Amino acid sequence: MTDHATRVIVLDVVGLQPDHVTEATAPNLTGVLEGVNALKPPFPALTVPVQTTLTTGQSPGEHGDVSSGEYDRETDEAAFWERDRADRHRLWETARTAGTTTGALFFQHLIGTDADIAVTPSPIEDEDNNLLEMDCWTNPDDLYETLRAEYGHFPLHRYWGPAADEHSSRWILDAASEAIDRVDPDLLWVYVPHLDYAGLRHGPGEELQAAVSTIDDCLGEFLDVLRASKRWNETVVNVVSEYGFHDVDTPVFPNRALRENGLLAVTDDGKGTAVDVPNSAAFAMVDHQVAHVYVDDRSPAVRRTLESLDGVETVLGKVGQAERNIDHPNTGDFVLVAEPDAWFQYYWWDDPEDAPPYATDMDIHAKPGFDPCELFGGTEGLVSLDPTKVGGSHGRSDVYGVYGLGGPMAPETSADGVVDARAVAPTITELLGITDSIPMSFSHPPVTECE
Incomplete structure (x- = not known):
């Protein structure tokens, strides 16, 4: 042997x-x-x-x-x-x-x-x-x-x-x-x-x-x-x-905050809004308790907006990313880390009528962020638009x-x-x-x- x-x-x-x-x-x-x-x-x-x-x-x-x-x-x-x-x-x-x-x-x-x-x-x-x-x-x-x-x-x-x-x-x-x-x-x-x-x-x-x-x-x-x-x-x-x-009860919406502060642009084709990334100062790609934020030269305004959000524990720049072994060209200009009881949802809209068609569908490749709401049945489509249903997260x-x-x-x-x-x-x-x-x-x- x-x-x-x-x-x-x-x-x-x-x-x-x-x-x-x-x-x-x-x-x-x-x-x-x-x-x-x-x-x-x-x-x-x-x-x-x-x-x-x-x-x-x-x-x-x-x-x-x-x-x-x-x-x-x-x-x-x-x-x-x-x-x-x-x-x-x-x-x-x-x-x-x-x-x-x-x-x-x-x-x-x-x-x-x-x-x-x-x-x-x-x-x-x-x-x-x-x-x-x-x-x-x-x-x-x-x-x-x-x-x-x-x-x-x-x-x-x-x-x-x-x-x-x-x-x-x-x-x-x-x-x-x-x-x-x-x-x-x-x-x-x-x-x-x-x-x-x-x-x-x-x-x-x-x-x-x-x-x-x-x-x-x-x-x-x-x-x-x-x-x-x-x-x-x-x-x-x-x-x-x-x-x-982690037990979570606080969904956080960085793209919604960026839009409210004039830093994220959207288009509307009559069927729902979509992010206009080329004309946006910043966009957040969210994944559970972490979000990668990609920005243009208005990064100080972006950082102030993100740091003010309830549920955000820290905003990592390049030094913080290096300390956590995530400094790589694929990494966002900023990386958001949620509080233990919070997580990030990709939504940029407040009114469900403004949601893109894929938001209520099982369409994991179209969504520009991870969506745990897909684990819950919806009233307007296959999946829920209610992020308060999510009870756990990681990241x-x-x-x-x-x-x-x-x-x-x-x-x-x-x-x-x-x-x-x-x-x-x-x-x-x-x-x-x-x-x-x-x-x-x-x-x-x-x-x-x-x-």
């Missing part, structure tokens, strides 16, 4: 917090893990920045994913969930240079990855973003046909939106079981989204605790598949969480996730207390014994001691 694992499974149970992993709440996780450490996410603690940090071992200031959206300064457009991964090579891509077989399921920006097995939603839509047919991009190409025949179409409406629940996570874990059966990669990353829904809807209370028990049951079924597989004795299971949740990086190791080949760790998110990628390469064989450099040491 080798002195390192030959198979590493990474379960990204987003929203899982250290106090969730108890025998009463999560018996299947506690049954496989040797212990759990708190995991400190990078700033900002948002989906894409954290995922890229976990899979590259770099901070957002290094890898450039500073939000789940991206603002293009040349076209004056903000787009969410559509960024090309470009030269951001994640561990399931770089590990293949060492002969490691890899897989990744439902992480962001997977289309085009060369992982040996991959699945990510890619629905077929018309020019108005209406769903024509559910589909997934997969590697190999025929994998979705197999998954659809066995488990039905991926339940996209249960993955996000008012009907989001555990059914999407269960389908993803079934796909992970298929990945084990079909390829059995040496490294398999699996994104498990269920806790995000309860955390955003209700905050870190009883509903989230109940959701932990629900997803633990789903994870237990997948862990049974692993235990029954031929390589179980060669396996380390990593359980990681991207962030925890400040001061509520920790978890990191735990388990399985037959799990080593003792040197971690004591809090694990830096940048330590996850180098820990996995140490577990697989490939650190010296891949073209990656890490700025943080691993948490393991492999002998």
